Amino acid sequence: MKISNSVFVNQAGYPLKGPKVFTAAEAGEFELVEAGSGRILYEGVMSPLKEDRASGLAVAKGDFSGFEEAGRFFLRMKESGAVSPEFAVGERPYAALEKALLKSFYFQRCGMELTAEYAGPWSHGPCHLAEAHVHGNPEERYPQTGGWHDAGDYGKYTVAAVKAVADLLLAYERFPGAFAEPVGIPNASRLPDVLAEVQFELEFLLLMQRPDGEVYHKVTTAEFPPYDCMPEFDLAELIFSPVSDTATGSFAAGMALAARVYRELEPGLAERYAEAAKRAWRSLQGRPAAEGFRNPPGIITGEYGDKSSADEVYWAAAELFRLTGEAEYLQAAEAKLEEGWESWTAVRGNALLCRLGWAYTAGYGTLSLLDAGPGLVPEALRARLLGAWLAEAEEYAERSAADGFGISLLPEEYIWGSNMLVMNRAMVLITAEGMTGDKRFGQAALAHWDYLLGRNVLGYCYVTGFGANRVLNPHHRPSEGDGVAEPVPGMVAGGPNVRLQDETAVSLLAGAAPAACYVDHMESYSTNEMTIYWNSPAVFVAAYAGRI
Template sequence: MNFLPHTCQIHLNQLGYSPDLAKVFTSDAAGRFEVVNSVSGETVYSGSTSPLHPDHSSGMPVARGDFSAVRSPGSYIIRLTDAGVQSPVFPIDGRPYQAIKNALLKSFYYQRCGVELESAYAGPWSHKACHLSDAYVHGKPEERYSQTGGWHDAGDYGKYTVAAAKAVADVMLAYEWFPSALREPVGIPDPEIRMPDVLAEVRFELLFLLKMQRKDGAVYHKVTTAEFPALDCMPESDTADLIFSPISHTSTAAFAAVMAMAARIYRDMDASMAENYGRAAKSAWKWLTENHSGAGFKNPSDIKTGEYGDDCRLDEEYWAAAELYRWTREPQYLAAAQELAGSEAFSLCELGWADTGGYGTLCLLSMEAGDLPAPLRSQLLNAWAAEADSCVGRSAADGFGVALLPDEYIWGSNMLVMNRAMLLITASRLTGRTPFASAALDQWHYLLGRNTLGYCYVTGFGAKPVMNPHHRPSAGDGIPEPVPGMVAGGPNSSIQDEAAASLLRGQPPAACFIDHKDSYSTNEMTIYWNSPAVFVAAFADLS
């Protein structure tokens, strides 16, 4: 029988599997399959898929094939013998996710602002230093301050406090939970103080965030130009005036949370800076306690860059109180966290840039049981486990094993997938329930190819990688390959850009993705879509 070259009819993790992992592929065809060693041509396993079942998100019938019995290291393909199609080549290896884990982390280096990216570290994606001028405070052009450093937020060159807070929190949590997976170098310049690359890279962003705080403790919401530059504009060519947008409660509270977190995590290797982080966190909290009123952030009328608006600040304040309590053990912060946890004003389990309650909950649950009142710990653990149960149910019901309902393919759906994987991983450790860990890995397999369109949603990896992200350096540098290690936003059924609207109208939710540089609503990258993927990759690397 003649087998067709790789199509999207067999969907699996294109980076492969470690020997002990469950190994499941999905297909829009059912029947007999065989696993073949791609080097020797030997058939090492034969089986049958499940019958086809309708999958509402993808709009196609889907069958599953289980080849978990194949454990020997090697290079393989899967053939559907009745349909005459085959998968891409994939490995079974002891550490199949080591390289992508390191690339996901190094992607933050490629987002660095204010410094030259040298070819010794950046390879062909090097560029000159950018955005070196001071920024002025909106409405006060005579008041200017340094804003150099930090990470560009996404495919644009803005720097946004609430987005940065999620990103640094995820990466610090990854190091805290899986230090052995994140101690190896990834190829960034040596910091002034010797520490693992992961913490050196986060430190680069933390030092910038300190510049976002006013003397009274409040924190500017963002620093950007008034409008986005052209898509092919390299960072050093973006020379328009930089502007500190007004302060916000959400940016101040998120800042307080990550600074308290950093004070705890860095105190043994960067003590002087850890003290600075701690002082900044307490100053921000003091401002919050003295300034209760204020609407959610809205862009000034003359600022057209990303808004990151959020009308609820209580979840950020809960997170800040939790982190300040874990760092200081001062009862005032516990009292604030406990009161906010009981308010029912926000979700206790979300890990987004706007919905941050999950970070506060995870912070408190990571403490020793005796450090929390028993009723509070029980409330939080029950909420976390219940949300994990819901994720397991969504994952089991989906044809591709992803914990998304049809209406959850939103802008940045891949962030939602990785956030839920984070929740499942932590729930597994907190409860000892292994089904949570298995479902977390299903989300990882989805990101790396076991999805409706058969994409590996990380640039530079897989048999069918994203090649044309909405990312200004990748669009403007003249290099055919995009900057590696970036997570694309993923399917978005709201179809919120012209490129997507022209090609995706009428497609099922899970197919609403286009690998096009103009599709910012499906194919942009952001630091806070990469950051939960770093956490999940660290877990997968040890699985």
């Protein structure tokens, strides 16, 4: 059977009782065929063809949600004979994928040997064991070992790390049952694997805090190592870049969130995290906000620059209020909200107020206040925030229904890390469903999930190790340097980037439609890198999708 490149499905599969929607570049009738036997088990009719600006195609949607039998299948268009990749329908079609998405964080661990027992063929020696010096002062040295490498390089960045930690903790808070089974990491604690993995990162983040409470922005070498450099051979000097208010604010928020999640299971850990959060918070008080972080002289690794720390401070205040119940934090959150409301709602509706990124973090603060128990947040404030959140979710749901591939991105929003944006918006939709019970939001979130796993114009499953058409050449140094044909599994590729921000993308993708501006090439870091904070929202969405 020759697979067509014109029938686009979730290649990981569809839940037995959930929605089952696909896209094709033709209209007319379709049939669902059992793999192996060739039996036709379901027939349907596509929607009318409609131009899809982002993909540059005219496409139609098909729906076989009424089919509820387990097995392996493919879809075939009656007129052309075009067929989709095979996929599963079952009770738990995403079980292996859920585990792989979470285990990818283990593969990013710094400072320890990844043994064959847990890492299989992707094992390697311990790395980055030396102390780092503070930028501008080679004699001032501190430990930095531990945590996760951020991406396809070996830097460790506070603001990126905290976004990843927050997504994982929020996933556990909402869907604890999704993390009941081990995923295959070393874990001698009584914590579920997700919390043990996050603890590994939190212990590193504590090393990023100075005694005065402020937090270093990142620890990296001065420049990136070669593309095929394995982590244990990256021996250049490690450097703490200066502290920043964005790092300090996000650190305070993440530690307060962690303290809340861990306090029932590990109260000792929770107390350490709470104290670190409060020290970071105190360091931000009584002085004007510093200018946004910029790389200091001689450092050319990822900058993670951010002009304003107002959203990080808002988030920190919200999380400290959730943790302590103390009015001063709620007052601080309200003050920052009032200060930022006009700018956070001016760009496009309520986008920045509900954004779940590493640079725009206000959405985490908003979600934290909305999740507070009854009567804790003044009703007028809660109503205002809920209205903004649901308005944003409504816009995503409407766009999803209109989009040929079921997602909420506008053509110009296929940017660096567009797959993170897709997953972040699915998080907003999932939480909106939880707040309202409106299934439309959940269905739109699942359409975003389908997109990540193959229902996109290129027909790629954007998670390494999965799908009939899978990513094989991610911008990820261990996967390039280890001599193993398959890349480390469970990593989310960055996705289409219409801005073409690397030489490979420019040379291979010029003139492509926005949703097609992706290439599975190791040197296309602007479309094909992985990061911990692209994987983290995917873990959240997987935890939801796996419970349908």
